[in-house]
Amino acid sequence: MRLHWGVNLLAWLIFSLAVFAPVVWLGFEALWVNGQLDFSAFQQLLLTPTQITLLQNSLLLASGATVVALVLGIPFAFLCQKTTLWGRSFFALAYLTPLLIPPYMQAIVWGQLLAKNGAVNTFFITTLGFSEAPLNAYSLLGGIFILGMAYFPFVTLLTISGLKNIDSRYEEAALLQSSSFCTITRITLPLAMPHILSGAIFVFVFSIIDFGVPDILRIKVFPIEIFIEFSALYNERAAVILGLPLLLITMVLISLQVWSMRGRAYVNFTSGYHDGHRYHLGRAAQGLAIAFCLIVIGLSVIVPVVFKALTDIFLNSL
Numbered sequence: 001m002r003l004h005w006g007v008n009l010l011a012w013l014i015f016s017l018a019v020f021a022p023v024v025w026l027g028f029e030a031l032w033v034n035g036q037l038d039f040s041a042f043q044q045l046l047l048t049p050t051q052i053t054l055l056q057n058s059l060l061l062a063s064g065a066t067v068v069a070l071v072l073g074i075p076f077a078f079l080c081q082k083t084t085l086w087g088r089s090f091f092a093l094a095y096l097t098p099l100l101i102p103p104y105m106q107a108i109v110w111g112q113l114l115a116k117n118g119a120v121n122t123f124f125i126t127t128l129g130f131s132e133a134p135l136n137a138y139s140l141l142g143g144i145f146i147l148g149m150a151y152f153p154f155v156t157l158l159t160i161s162g163l164k165n166i167d168s169r170y171e172e173a174a175l176l177q178s179s180s181f182c183t184i185t186r187i188t189l190p191l192a193m194p195h196i197l198s199g200a201i202f203v204f205v206f207s208i209i210d211f212g213v214p215d216i217l218r219i220k221v222f223p224i225e226i227f228i229e230f231s232a233l234y235n236e237r238a239a240v241i242l243g244l245p246l247l248l249i250t251m252v253l254i255s256l257q258v259w260s261m262r263g264r265a266y267v268n269f270t271s272g273y274h275d276g277h278r279y280h281l282g283r284a285a286q287g288l289a290i291a292f293c294l295i296v297i298g299l300s301v302i303v304p305v306v307f308k309a310l311t312d313i314f315l316n317s318l
Contacts, residue, residue: 023247026240031210051225055245058221061143062208068148069203072296073155074189074196079289080156081163082188083279086286091293095156098300103150104212108145109304111216112135112311143219148292149300155199162195163188171277180279194260201257205250222246 037141078094079085098106112122114137121133136142174183189196211223220240230239281289 027244029237029240039236051242052290054220054222054225057140057219058208058223059244060140061147061214061219061221062204063172064140064144065147065151065207066200066204068144069152069155070196070200072148072152073199074159076152076293076296077156077159077163078184078188079293081160082184082277083289084281084286085289085293087290091297092160093296094301095153097297099153100211101150101301101304103147103210104147104216105308106150106300106304107137107143109307110142113137113303113307114142119137138217140219143213143217146213146217147210148203150213151203152204152296153171154202155196158195158199158202159192162192165195166191175277184279197260198257201253205253208249209246242295 049143076091076095080088080095085091112118114135115121116133116136121130124130124134125132137146166180170187170191171183174187178186208221209223211227213219214221214224215227222245226239226242229235229242
């Protein structure tokens with residue numbers, strides 16, 4: 001049953017007042033100076049080499065984290081949903097655990113492990129004979145790794161939902177004439193692409209607005225600069241203006257994400273047309289798949305939790 005146009009208009013009005021009105025007011029207040037609109041702050045705050053560098057770092061951090069999340073999340077989802085992976089019921093729940101661990105805690109743990117005198121670099125130097133520490137968490141690459149590990153479950157969750165929504169008759173028909181690899185690359189993944197794209201957009205947005213991880217790892221990005229202007233320098237106008245690029249980027253991406261889904265369900269806890277085709281994994285492939293899933297869960301969950309627990313126990317014993 002379709003809603004009356006008046007109800008739709010009222011809903012959009014309430015939504016606009018709740019979401020867009022505060023943003024518009026903040027922007028207007030930042031630009032309204034001495035009774036008139038003043039756009040000089042844009043040139044002073046946004047069009048400087050420092051701010052352009054901040055924008056580049058923010059985009060690189062979010063893009064890199066998105067790539068890491070896709071590389072981890074898509075295979076994990078496919079193995080859990082579309083293969084005969086041993087223990088897939090366990091892995092289909094375990095991958096959600098990183099969402100319970102704050103990204104800043106991941107940054108603290110990996111910052112200690114990958115410090116110059118940390119356990120990992122000490123192993124490389126003393127055991128493998130490296131002349132200097134090869135890994136450094138306090139870098140753009142370190143932030144990309146940590147945010148990608150923290151947010152890959154978004155990609156996995158939405159990809160699994162997309163795979164469940166696929167009518168398996170398309171796959172079965174393709175398998176009659178093509179190999180499994182061709183079916184996966186030409187039928188299965190393209191049909192799940194809207195969900196994969198939505199997961200990637202979620203990761204990008206959460207990464208580009210994240211403050212905790214860049215702050216701990218000393219990465220110069222826009223959220224850090226906005227926090228400094230607002231909390232340290234008490235310059236609310238500058239903080240609002242510096243937040244406009246992030247606001248525009250996220251609005252464009254969210255619009256793209258809504259367009260790509262177009263009425264599709266974000267999460268589906270039921271099967272598609274029926275249980276669907278599962279690709280058989282041989283002994284070697286089974287071992288590699290289990291190793292991949294265990295490594296992902298180990299790096300994103302077990303290492304941070306165990307290291308933090310051991311550190312707390314050691315500090316409490318002093």
